[in-house]
Amino acid sequence: MGARRVFIIISLLVLAFFVYMVGSSIYISRVTGTLHVDSSKNALIVISQDNHGAKIIGTGSAKVLLKPGSYQLSATNGAKQKFITVNIIKNRSASLSLIPTTSALLPSPESIQFSGTSTLINDGLTTNQISDFKTAVFYFKSSAQTVSIDESSVTSEPHTLGADFMLEFKVKIDSTSYRAVISYSDLSTINLNLYNLNSNSRVFSSRAISN
Amino acid sequence: MSSKFKLVLFWLGVIVSAFVIKTVVFRGGSYVGIPKAPALSGAISQSLASSGTKTIPRLNKDYLINSVKYFQPQSWAVASISLSKLPQNNAIVILHQVDGAYRIVLGPGTAFSTYDTYSLPVDVILYLKNSGVLIYQPTGGQ
Numbered sequence: 363m364g365a366r367r368v369f370i371i372i373s374l375l376v377l378a379f380f381v382y383m384v385g386s387s388i389y390i391s392r393v394t395g396t397l398h399v400d401s402s403k404n405a406l407i408v409i410s411q412d413n414h415g416a417k418i419i420g421t422g423s424a425k426v427l428l429k430p431g432s433y434q435l436s437a438t439n440g441a442k443q444k445f446i447t448v449n450i451i452k453n454r455s456a457s458l459s460l461i462p463t464t465s466a467l468l469p470s471p472e473s474i475q476f477s478g479t480s481t482l483i484n485d486g487l488t489t490n491q492i493s494d495f496k497t498a499v500f501y502f503k504s505s506a507q508t509v510s511i512d513e514s515s516v517t518s519e520p521h522t523l524g525a526d527f528m529l530e531f532k533v534k535i536d537s538t539s540y541r542a543v544i545s546y547s548d549l550s551t552i553n554l555n556l557y558n559l560n561s562n563s564r565v566f567s568s569r570a571i572s573n
Numbered sequence: 574m575s576s577k578f579k580l581v582l583f584w585l586g587v588i589v590s591a592f593v594i595k596t597v598v599f600r601g602g603s604y605v606g607i608p609k610a611p612a613l614s615g616a617i618s619q620s621l622a623s624s625g626t627k628t629i630p631r632l633n634k635d636y637l638i639n640s641v642k643y644f645q646p647q648s649w650a651v652a653s654i655s656l657s658k659l660p661q662n663n664a665i666v667i668l669h670q671v672d673g674a675y676r677i678v679l680g681p682g683t684a685f686s687t688y689d690t691y692s693l694p695v696d697v698i699l700y701l702k703n704s705g706v707l708i709y710q711p712t713g714g715q
Contacts, residue, residue: 369580376584383591387598396602406624410615412674414607416622416629425602434616434674439624447672468667468678469692493688500691 394427395450398457401437405462410434437462469504471496478511482544485518485529490550490572498554498568503535510534511542532559540565613641613652613675616668620677639663644696651700654681665706667697684708 399407400423407424410416411433419426428450435458436445442462450456471493479492487495499509512532519528526545533542533556541557556566607615614632621636622629630636637660639653650668655661666680679689684706690698701707 369577373580373584376587380587380591384594384598387595390604391598391600394604396600398602404624406622406626406629408619408622408629409605409607410619410674411607412615413609413612414615415610415632416615416618417605417607418622418627418629419605421624425600427599427602427604429606432673434619434676436619436622436676438622443620445671445674445676447674468669468689470689471691472686472688497688497691504692 390427393452394429395452396425396427396455397433397435397448397450398425398455399423399435399437400457400459402439402461405437405439405460407460408436408438410436435460469500471500474500474506475508476511477509478513481511481513481516481531482529485516486527487529487544487546487552488549491544491546491552494550494552494571495544495554498552498571499533499535501568501571502554502556502566506535508534508536512539526553611638613650613668614638616675617652617654617666617677620666621681633657642700644700645694649694649697650675651697651704665701665704667693667701682706 399420401407403422405422406418407420407422408416409419409426409428411431430450430452433448433450434445435448436443437460439462444460444462446458446460448456448458474496476496476499479495482492482495483489496509499506510533512534515530515532517530519530521527526547529544531542533540539559541559541562543555543557544552545555546552551570551572552568553570554566554568555564557564610632617636617638618629618631632638635657636654637657639655639660641650641652643650648670650670652666652668653663654666655663664681664683665685666677668675669678679685679693685701686708690701690707693701698707
């Protein structure tokens with residue numbers, strides 16, 4: 363008799379578990395939206411929300427059900443991270459690819475890859491003025507990825523007393539080439555002017571820059 | 574096969590089918606609920622996540638938020654954080670609100686070069702200067 367009672371209680375518990383699992387699953391599926399994220403292999407996928415914490419939802423890829431609302435999604439792989447804001451709508455599916463690409467979130471002169479600046483030092487610029495040059499290019503195009511100086515094109519004007527020193531060269535900012543003219547009168551300040559190679563019209567003037 | 578054994582098998586089947594139904598209803602996904610937490614803690618934890626680990630830093634367990642200063646009026650935030658085990662060692666993180674959500678754009682760090690801060694608003698730069706964490710550091714030529 364005792365064993366039968368235990369069996370009935372266990373049966374009821376299993377039944378309650380079944381009803382709870384199925385009921386809660388159906389309820390959750392009705393009040394949530396689905397998010398499917400694909401990222402690079404080993405990328406850690408994390409989700410957070412305003413005034414809430416953060417949670418890991420997967421590595422490489424993830425499929426989750428979320429309450430409706432705005433979420434901040436990130437994928438991290440080594441030093442690279444990528445963020446995106448997603449809006450989850452009830453009973454709707456969202457699918458996205460999130461590949462970590464950038465390590466610097468805040469654009470700065472340091473996030474631009476410069477090449478050929480040593481030539482400018484050989485032609486008389488100081489390291490401070492090189493920093494000024496990088497800052498000037500950043501002011502011209504803060505989203506630039508690569509800046510390449512054509513080392514064979516660097517020419518310096520003969521200096522005349524009382525006039526500024528001048529350096530002229532071709533510079534490629536991402537995929538566009540410009541004629542660059544740097545003028546300076548001391549060892550810490552420069553003025554960078556960029557000209558369109560075809561029309562020779564001035565497209566940028568940094569005015570005096572001194573870091 | 575005894576009737577009791579058949580019943581045990583039946584209830585085991587019920588348990589398994591509960592999980593199968595859940596998987597089918599969730600279309601292979603899993604429900605994720607994010608617990609409530611103080612402002613910026615989610616963004617900070619998320620930004621400090623690193624691949625190769627199975628956990629992310631948690632507020633009050635791994636790190637503390639000592640103070641938060643908002644700018645313009647809440648587009649930017651400068652937070653002072655520290656490790657829970659070393660609360661006297663403060664670091665600064667700068668957060669920017671993009672599409673309604675904050676994310677760390679600079680830090681954590683105890684000092685920043687002026688070079689890193691060109692994209693920051695003037696009042697944030699001034700605050701960092703006054704806090705003594707902004708230093709001049711030319712990068713030189715290459």
